[in-house]
Amino acid sequence: MKLKTPIIIVNFKTYLEATGQKAVELAKNAEKVTKETGASIAVAPQFADIARIADTVEIPVLAQHIDPIKPGNSTGHVLAESVKEAGAVGTLINHSERQLKLSDIDAIIALAREKGLISCVCANNPTVSAAAAALRPDIVSIEPPELIGTGIAVSKAQPQVVTNTVNLVHQINPNITILCGAGISQSEDVSVALKLGTNGVLVASGIVKAKDPYSILRAFADATKQ
Numbered sequence: 001m002k003l004k005t006p007i008i009i010v011n012f013k014t015y016l017e018a019t020g021q022k023a024v025e026l027a028k029n030a031e032k033v034t035k036e037t038g039a040s041i042a043v044a045p046q047f048a049d050i051a052r053i054a055d056t057v058e059i060p061v062l063a064q065h066i067d068p069i070k071p072g073n074s075t076g077h078v079l080a081e082s083v084k085e086a087g088a089v090g091t092l093i094n095h096s097e098r099q100l101k102l103s104d105i106d107a108i109i110a111l112a113r114e115k116g117l118i119s120c121v122c123a124n125n126p127t128v129s130a131a132a133a134a135l136r137p138d139i140v141s142i143e144p145p146e147l148i149g150t151g152i153a154v155s156k157a158q159p160q161v162v163t164n165t166v167n168l169v170h171q172i173n174p175n176i177t178i179l180c181g182a183g184i185s186q187s188e189d190v191s192v193a194l195k196l197g198t199n200g201v202l203v204a205s206g207i208v209k210a211k212d213p214y215s216i217l218r219a220f221a222d223a224t225k226q
Contacts, residue, residue: 002138003060003090003118004040005177006224007200008190008217009141010207011064011092012045018208023049024056026207029214031057039221040200044092047078054087062120063091065098068107080115090118092202094132096143102131109137122181122202126164133172140169141202143181159196166197187219191226200224 010030012018018026023045030041042060045053054061063083071079083091093108094100100108105121112119113136120139123129129140142165162180169176177200180193185206193201203220210216 003042003177005199006194007040007042007177007179008220008224009042009044009062009120009179009200009202010217011095011202011204012043012049012208013064013097013204014046015205015208019046020049024052026213027053027057027059027061030217031059033214033217033221034059037218037221037225039224041217041221042090047083047086050083050088051086060089060118061087062118063088064095065093066091066108066111066117068104068111080111080117084115084117088117090120090138093119093121093137095122096124105132106135109135112137120179120202123165126161126168129165129178130168130172133169133176136173137176139177139179140165141179141181142198143202159192162193162196162198185216187223190220190223194224 012023027043030043034041042062044062044064065078066080066083067077069077094105109119119137121132121137122141122143123132129142132140166178169178178198179200179202180198181202184201184203190201207213207216
């Protein structure tokens with residue numbers, strides 16, 4: 001499976017505003033916007049909410065992480081087979097809040113490929129993005145950690161980081177989808193990210209913690225159509 005681009009991936013993190021029934025409602029809003037606009041929106045809820053959301057909506061659902069393990073005696077770890085069985089079509093990898101060793105990133109990408117899951121590797125700078133691209137994931141998302149949750153979009157605050165990432169990643173693999181994350185909170189941030197050469201955005205608090213998530217999602221979706 002390949003995600004349609006340009007795409008908006010909403011990372012629910014562990015915010016209470018996106019936990020349990022509230023997670024389901026947020027996913028429903030994302031689906032509503034998708035149906036109204038034709039935009040591509042995916043969600044990445046907490047593990048406990050994947051099955052409920054996947055059973056409720058038709059938009060793509062991603063896990064926030066999987067571990068590089070095989071079925072067996074790995075108590076407390078996250079099995080690729082389990083998130084797929086729950087309804088996830090892919091997973092985030094190496095988010096700045098869940099950073100991994102390069103060897104583990106490599107193993108998880110390979111595992112995701114083996115299980116038919118989409119792999120989205122997060123990277124904090126262009127060099128790391130290029131290293132990730134060499135491992136052949138489906139998606140690389142550039143996210144300077146100092147801007148995450150600030151409301152200061154990397155696409156506007158550090159545009160050179162985005163363009164350098166696009167250039168380096170495409171030199172290694174022109175087929176990789178490139179997303180832009182960190183501080184994305186306004187529709188203009190989405191527009192700028194796309195103009196810089198990315199294929200969409202990875203966003204969290206800008207939508208999850210918004211007073212009216214539906215309106216923000218709708219504005220983001222409209223920005224992908226410009």
